[in-house]
Amino acid sequence: MKAMIIDDEPPARRELRRLLTGFPWVEIVGEAGNVDQAVEMVETLTPELLFLDIQMPGGSGFDVLTRLEDVPQVIFTTAHDEHAVRAFKVDALDYLLKPIETARLAEALGRVRSTQAARTPRPDAILEKIFVRDGDRCWFVPLREVRLLSSEGNYIRLSWGESHPLLGRALAALEQRLDPNRFFRANRRQIINLEFIESVDLGVNGRLHAQLRGGPEVEISRRQARLFKTKMSI
Amino acid sequence: MNESQSPIAQSKSQQLYWMYQIVGWGAFTLARIAGAITAFRIPWFKATLELGILGVTGLVLSHGLRAYIRRHHWNDLSIPQLTKRIIVAGLVLGTPLGILTQLTAVAALQDLGPLLREYAPGLDVHFSVPIQFAHQIVNWALLFMLWLAIYFTAIGLREYRSARLTQSELARALQLAELRLLKSQLNPHFLFNALNTVRSLIADNPARAQDAVTRLAKTLRYTLTSPQDELVTLSQELGIVADYLELESMRFEDRLRIELHVPDDAAGVQIPVMLLQTLVENAIKHGIAQLPSGGLLRVSATVQSEMLMLDVENPRPPAPARRSQEGVGLQNARDRLRLLFGERASLELDLSRPSVATARLRIPVNP
Numbered sequence: 001m002k003a004m005i006i007d008d009e010p011p012a013r014r015e016l017r018r019l020l021t022g023f024p025w026v027e028i029v030g031e032a033g034n035v036d037q038a039v040e041m042v043e044t045l046t047p048e049l050l051f052l053d054i055q056m057p058g059g060s061g062f063d064v065l066t067r068l069e070d071v072p073q074v075i076f077t078t079a080h081d082e083h084a085v086r087a088f089k090v091d092a093l094d095y096l097l098k099p100i101e102t103a104r105l106a107e108a109l110g111r112v113r114s115t116q117a118a119r120t121p122r123p124d125a126i127l128e129k130i131f132v133r134d135g136d137r138c139w140f141v142p143l144r145e146v147r148l149l150s151s152e153g154n155y156i157r158l159s160w161g162e163s164h165p166l167l168g169r170a171l172a173a174l175e176q177r178l179d180p181n182r183f184f185r186a187n188r189r190q191i192i193n194l195e196f197i198e199s200v201d202l203g204v205n206g207r208l209h210a211q212l213r214g215g216p217e218v219e220i221s222r223r224q225a226r227l228f229k230t231k232m233s234i
Numbered sequence: 235m236n237e238s239q240s241p242i243a244q245s246k247s248q249q250l251y252w253m254y255q256i257v258g259w260g261a262f263t264l265a266r267i268a269g270a271i272t273a274f275r276i277p278w279f280k281a282t283l284e285l286g287i288l289g290v291t292g293l294v295l296s297h298g299l300r301a302y303i304r305r306h307h308w309n310d311l312s313i314p315q316l317t318k319r320i321i322v323a324g325l326v327l328g329t330p331l332g333i334l335t336q337l338t339a340v341a342a343l344q345d346l347g348p349l350l351r352e353y354a355p356g357l358d359v360h361f362s363v364p365i366q367f368a369h370q371i372v373n374w375a376l377l378f379m380l381w382l383a384i385y386f387t388a389i390g391l392r393e394y395r396s397a398r399l400t401q402s403e404l405a406r407a408l409q410l411a412e413l414r415l416l417k418s419q420l421n422p423h424f425l426f427n428a429l430n431t432v433r434s435l436i437a438d439n440p441a442r443a444q445d446a447v448t449r450l451a452k453t454l455r456y457t458l459t460s461p462q463d464e465l466v467t468l469s470q471e472l473g474i475v476a477d478y479l480e481l482e483s484m485r486f487e488d489r490l491r492i493e494l495h496v497p498d499d500a501a502g503v504q505i506p507v508m509l510l511q512t513l514v515e516n517a518i519k520h521g522i523a524q525l526p527s528g529g530l531l532r533v534s535a536t537v538q539s540e541m542l543m544l545d546v547e548n549p550r551p552p553a554p555a556r557r558s559q560e561g562v563g564l565q566n567a568r569d570r571l572r573l574l575f576g577e578r579a580s581l582e583l584d585l586s587r588p589s590v591a592t593a594r595l596r597i598p599v600n601p
Contacts, residue, residue, distance in 0.1 A: 008523070009427065009485045015434035034526035055423070057526045058551075079426035098430040 001116065004045060005031045006038040006064060007053040007077065012098060016051055016077065019100055023109055035059035039067045049073045049112055051096075054081040062138055065131040066168065069177070071140070073115065075108050127177040132158065134165040141165070144182060147196035147215045149174070151189045159215050184231060186210065187221040200234065247392070251300075254388075255293060258381075263289030284338040288331065292374075295327050296381050309389055320382045328375030335370045420457060421515060424482075431485045446484055449477040460507040465574070468535060468542070469501040471510045475533075478511060482518055489528025490518070500535035503542040503599050506570050512563045513546040513593045521548035521591055537599060544595040552589055564593075571597075 003026050007013050013031050020026050029045045032038035035058045042050065042064075052061040052074055065071055076095035094108040129142045141160050148159035151171040158165050167174075175183075175191060186192045196212045203209045208220040208228060220228050228234075263285050270281035303309075308316060361369070428450055435443035456474045460466075472494070483490050514533065522528050529549035536543050564583060571579045575598060584592040 008489075008526075009431070010487045011431045011434035011438075011485060012427070014438060015430060018434075018437060036526070055523070057524050057528075079430060080423040098426060099433045100430075 001026055001049055001113075002029045002045070002047040003027065003049040003051065004029055004038075004042060004047040005051045006056070006061070007051070008033045008056045012053070012077075016100065019102060019105055022102065023106070026109065035063050035067075038064045042068055042072070046070070047072055048116070049075065051075050051077050054078045062133060065138070066133045068131065069169075070127065071129065071131045073112050075112065125177060126179050127174075130167065132165040132167055134163070139163070139165065143178065144193070144195070147193045147212045148218065149183075149191040161214075184228065185224060186218045186228075187224065190218055192218050194231070197232070200232065255297065259289050259293040288335060288338075291331060291334070292377070295331070296378065299323060299327060299378070299382070300385070309386070309393070316386065320379055323382060324375040324379035325371070327378045328371045328373070331374040332371030333367060335374065336367050423519075424515070427485055428481050431481070435484065442484070446481060449481050452477050453481065457508065457511075464507045465504040466507045467501065468496065468503050468505055468510070468544070471505060471507065472496060472501070475511055475514050478514065479531075486522065486528060489525075490522055491528070491530045493530060493532045495532070495534040497536065499537045500542055500544075503537065503597065505542070505544070505597055506574055509567055509570070509595070510544065510546070512567050513595070516563055516593070517546050517548035517591070521550040524551045525549060540599045542595075542597045542599055544597070546593040546595075548591055549589055550591045
């Protein structure tokens with residue numbers, strides 16, 4: 001498994017590297033010491049696992065994750081900010097306290113391995129989950145649970161359960177990475193999740209309107225209507 | 235009585251007060267009615283009416299007395315002062331009731347004349363009218379004094395209990411404050427990172443690891459054992475700052491560069507213990523550690539016109555992520571300076587330059 005160490009303190013990186021020699025199946029492909037460097041390296045080296053420090057110059061470990069298009073598995077490493085990680089409601093994230101105990105490292109790596117095995121192999125280009133930060137809260141949002149993506153300037157507003165977090169990306173860029181069997185471009189500003197469609201009505205203006213479960217009614221543009229009908233076999 | 239009591243406790247003690255008042259006066263009046271009917275053969279309606287009026291008057295007067303006591307804070311008085319007031323209050327309230335009693339049919343209840351005549355017929359006692367009045371007044375006065383004694387016993391007990399509670403709460407608050415101070419001094423982020431560095435050095439460079447442990451021990455000892463109000467010379471403080479900076483250099487390696495400029499005349503000036511240490515820690519935490527390529531930490535001291543000028547300068551990110559620059563550490567440092575030197579010392583954080591932070595400390599050479 002390809003892994004990367006992101007920590008601003010060289011001795012901390014050396015120490016973790018040394019600890020990882022006990023786990024030969026983990027291959028360290030790179031090290032980064034700040035947020036910018038980390039984002040760049042993750043994007044070129046595409047590791048499957050990150051060891052991520054929280055306090056770093058030029059931002060935090062969370063900033064690294066929000067800036068990544070594709071978030072690999074993450075194990076946070078921290079000397080004192082475990083409360084920050086615990087604030088997460090996501091079990092996909094583990095954290096290790098520095099100095100790191102070998103037994104805890106083995107446990108965390110075991111968990112990573114089992115999640116990895118349980119993952120259904122998918123074509124690489126398709127995104128399954130997305131890391132979102134909204135104020136003090138962060139989530140790993142599984143995209144299949146998102147019913148609607150709306151463009152707001154350079155941002156995307158996700159409609160996910162009761163939450164409507166904002167994502168710092170353009171809709172057109174993200175569209176390339178969405179599962180085409182699941183997501184459909186309804187109009188210039190919105191992409192809908194087909195699994196959430198409750199009913200389809202003909203509006204007074206002669207356009208199709210899709211009512212989403214738990215969400216708003218979305219208008220299908222004239223251009224997309226034909227494609228939509230084929231897709232939904234209406 | 236006690237203004238700090240919660241509304242619930244207040245309404246509860248109010249209820250208790252009225253219960254005692256009604257039960258006390260009620261039992262007293264009923265006993266007297268029974269005595270009047272059986273021993274003195276006073277018609278029951280007359281006894282009930284007159285003694286009822288007397289009882290209610292007693293209750294009303296004692297309630298008025300309580301209001302007066304509370305308004306004049308009698309429970310703050312010393313025991314002799316309070317005793318005097320209790321006697322006077324008993325007599326003042328006893329007088330109208332005594333006169334009223336003497337004018338009713340139940341006056342005989344408290345008249346000792348018939349009783350004495352019965353048991354000692356030879357004496358042939360007859361009390362004059364003024365003596366009979368005085369007798370009634372003293373009787374009522376004693377009753378009010380008893381009332382006051384019970385009242386103050388109850389108040390005293392309650393205050394003793396609440397004082398005991400407050401004391402234990404106070405002790406707890408004090409402990410918490412000390413703990414917070416200890417925690418703020420210890421800087422857990424530094425401590426755990428330093429331990430991690432040491433662990434890494436054990437394999438890389440055992441001699442350096444040994445050195446790091448010694449320095450860490452010195453830093454901790456200095457932090458944990460220095461009393462807050464102690465003064466040390468600048469050179470003593472610089473000794474510990476050097477140990478601390480050496481440990482941070484091991485963590486940050488080439489990201490941290492240090493420049494110290496302290497002339498001899500400044501080295502002997504007395505400064506509050508841990509003050510320079512706090513400034514240097516802040517410079518690293520909010521400055522160097524936030525910058526990918528780190529920077530130069532400069533400590534420079536000069537003595538000008540009997541004042542020590544100590545500057546700690548560090549590069550900082552252009553827009554600080556959090557406004558924690560004026561944090562607990564700096565506030566604590568200012569408080570200590572004011573306590574030790576009054577208005578003659580000062581500590582300013584200068585953020586006027588976009589990418590530099592300078593902490594300027596001014597301390598009189600001869601305090």
